[in-house]
Amino acid sequence: MEKPIILRASNLCKTYSTGSEQFHAIKNLDLDIYEKDFTVIMGNSGSGKSTLLYLLSGLDGITTGEVFFRDQRIDDYNEKQLSGFRTRKIGYVYQSINLVPDLTFAENISLPGYIAGGKKAEVRRKTEALLQAMDIEGQKNRLPSQTSGGQQQRAAIARALINDPEVIFADEPTGSLNIEHGQAVLDILTGLNRKGQSVVMVTHDLKAACRADRLIYISDGKVAGILEFDKYDEQTLAGREESIFAFISGKEQRHVRRMEALSR
Numbered sequence: 291m292e293k294p295i296i297l298r299a300s301n302l303c304k305t306y307s308t309g310s311e312q313f314h315a316i317k318n319l320d321l322d323i324y325e326k327d328f329t330v331i332m333g334n335s336g337s338g339k340s341t342l343l344y345l346l347s348g349l350d351g352i353t354t355g356e357v358f359f360r361d362q363r364i365d366d367y368n369e370k371q372l373s374g375f376r377t378r379k380i381g382y383v384y385q386s387i388n389l390v391p392d393l394t395f396a397e398n399i400s401l402p403g404y405i406a407g408g409k410k411a412e413v414r415r416k417t418e419a420l421l422q423a424m425d426i427e428g429q430k431n432r433l434p435s436q437t438s439g440g441q442q443q444r445a446a447i448a449r450a451l452i453n454d455p456e457v458i459f460a461d462e463p464t465g466s467l468n469i470e471h472g473q474a475v476l477d478i479l480t481g482l483n484r485k486g487q488s489v490v491m492v493t494h495d496l497k498a499a500c501r502a503d504r505l506i507y508i509s510d511g512k513v514a515g516i517l518e519f520d521k522y523d524e525q526t527l528a529g530r531e532e533s534i535f536a537f538i539s540g541k542e543q544r545h546v547r548r549m550e551a552l553s554r
């Protein structure tokens with residue numbers, strides 16, 4: 291049976307202009323992301339992964355082409371439609387975490403709930419539930435600077451979930467974490483995916499990539515290959531790591547090994 295498509299990029303291009311220079315970060319890229327899939331995006335540094343996530347999530351404007359969320363063209367949205375889409379339909383976990391430094395964990399998590407027009411009691415209830423689910427209840431009144439990297443990453447995920455998004459985008463969510471915290475974040479994303487949320491995650495981490503139903507490999511702003519898996523299962527982890535390692539480019543293999551050595 292065909293899986294429903296939740297996001298589609300068609301002939302997508304993104305060109306960055308700096309002064310008189312132009313850089314084509316995404317080049318005539320076509321891609322379908324399936325609903326309820328755990329989609330992983332890998333590729334060499336600078337290949338366009340973060341740019342692609344920005345375009346699929348409406349956080350940045352495209353240069354040419356089309357981006358669909360179900361049957362709606364989001365690149366055609368006006369500012370109001372776009373802001374509604376970003377607030378209600380998607381949750382975004384940034385590569386740099388990006389919590390507001392002057393707000394406590396609880397305030398950071400609640401903020402998008404209020405921006406979406408949520409009622410105070412409801413936003414508070416959801417914030418409490420997320421603090422508990424992410425195991426950061428004890429840090430709820432602390433500023434991000436008074437917490438660990440792993441706690442901040444979990445708070446950033448909680449913030450992305452406050453409006454029950456249909457798609458969770460996560461840009462290297464384990465990049466700055468030790469193995470234990472990284473594993474916890476992956477378990478959270480896998481759990482959310484099993485409950486029906488679509489996940490699109492960029493990573494250079496093989497263990498993280500193993501969570502994929504579908505792995506998209508990006509090279510030089512284009513889709514260079516796709517690997518499909520059955521649902522994640524601890525038993526098949528070793529075999530899966532091997533097939534992903536063999537699938538990615540030699541340059542990315544070296545990058546993956548360097549990252550593994552750094553996280554030990």
Ligand SMILES: Nc1ncnc2c1ncn2[C@@H]1O[C@H](COP(=O)(O)OP(=O)(O)OP(=O)(O)O)[C@@H](O)[C@H]1O
Nearest residue numbers: 306307308313315334335336337338339340341342
């Ligand atoms: N705002 C910008 N202005 C100009 N060039 C940019 C801008 N943002 C990104 N780029 C360039 O576009 C290319 C793709 O960047 P992107 O951040 O999407 O790569 P990436 O695959 O996510 O890399 P990494 O794995 O290192 O995070 C890079 O060459 C980058 O230098």
